Amino acid sequence: MTERETTQEARRLLTEYDTQLREAAELTGATTVTRDGPLWRGTYGERGFVTYRDLDHFTGPALDELITRTITYYATQPAITSFEWKTRGHDLPTDLPDRLTQHGLHAEDPETVMLGEASILAAPVPLPAGVTLRRIDTQPDPMPDLIRAAAAQERAFGVPFSPSDLARRLLDKQDLIEIWVAEVDGEVICTGRLEIVSGTAFAGIWGGGTVPEWRGQGIYRALVAQRAQSALARGARYLHSDSTEFSRPILQRSGLLPITTTTPYIWTRR
Template sequence: MTDDHLLAAYDDQLRREGEVGQVDGVVSHGPLMWAVFDHGGFVTYRDLGGLDGADLDALIEETIAYFRDDTEVASFEWKSRGHDLPADLGDRLVAHGFEAEPRETVMIGEATLLAVDVPLAGGIVVRQAGDGADLRDDVTRMLAMQGSVFGSGRGPSVESSLADLEGGDTELWLAEVDGQVVCAGRLAVVPGTEFAGIWGGSTLPEFRGRGIYRALVTARARSAVARGVRYINSDCTDMSRPILERSGLRAVTTTTPYVWTR
């Protein structure tokens, strides 16, 4: 399968409804979907339908007005992609008060490519959250670790994470050393598609370079394959991209979140 085929599958299956799931508070407006989560707002779309210039500026202003006036979110994210048109979308968002976050690479590949054995040193345990332990405690410790790596404030809460698990399409995985969570990530199967995403993968700095992140990727990929998933996708940083590329995933586009804050 070519990169173009992978990108087409990504656009067709994962954008719009594929990014908001069953969350309450979704409003369709032109080509956009406006969604409200407990940790903020989110804007998704398949494409912008050829909007440009003053028409696009008006759509951006309408989006800001909705989240500012009709919701209580402190911030919302407009998730752009590198192949989106028009090419000056990012500049227009910045001109309307958005701030660009670091660009990430969208990686896609066959789930089976990641489901391989990864040797680990003794004392490292990789398991699904709640497996042989208290689920709430696992989730609480995972989110605290991820907050220390990514920064706190915009991630999901413990309660929303537990609620996501109830639907059965999300799994949380962690790696521990001597009972300490040192690496964690999420597997999110997207109903009605061939995809599952691996998200939030993070490792404490002092435990990097030991293959722990790669082992966590493998554990999630194996679970995805067992659930009939064909493709794994991930928005990855420059740090995790080489690991996923060595596993056979391919870069198909980039994504830059633009965030508006009250």
């Protein structure tokens, strides 16, 4: 595509993103969902999550009051230890991040929202000798493989991953989630999830990470292609991902487009 065509396509995809992937679509599996003006607030056990399509012209003191009400909503639930207010780089008002910070929320690292046609990413990618791909969530007891997958994610990202978190995702989203791994000699060296967004044309690719000694050999890209093929088989047209600085270039070379950024703002109970 020309630069102009790429810009037009990115704008079209951003409209699809705002229309299909925000509000209720982000709260699948929530134990409770409530509304406050433009906000959708969900709870997941000890965690809360706040989303919206737009803030409906909330600015200044009215926005401060909306933030305060949201903090109070979660703070008065003893079981809640933290909540995430998910912001996007193209949203208004532009001072929302500053106001969230002033109310005691802290920003995590921003990520790039990548979108595109699943068919672009579905072409098979050659794997190094001895490496195979496998879906691990369809077994009668997936926990042994979930433990191995979580250990590989921990090595890939350098932060703890809990197999029980993966098991909870399977329970919460049931037949809407797939977990894939790349293996060699019985060792998991790369993992990734596919999550179908019910009622939309989208599927998400999440949690992709390759252990350090196997990077640069096309394994992550092959796992993306496998998930794209599965998404297409399940009727999804588009793929989306909130991408780190490491995965974004791979997905962009594969054909997805960066359309905005997203930054989580986190409130934690003191």
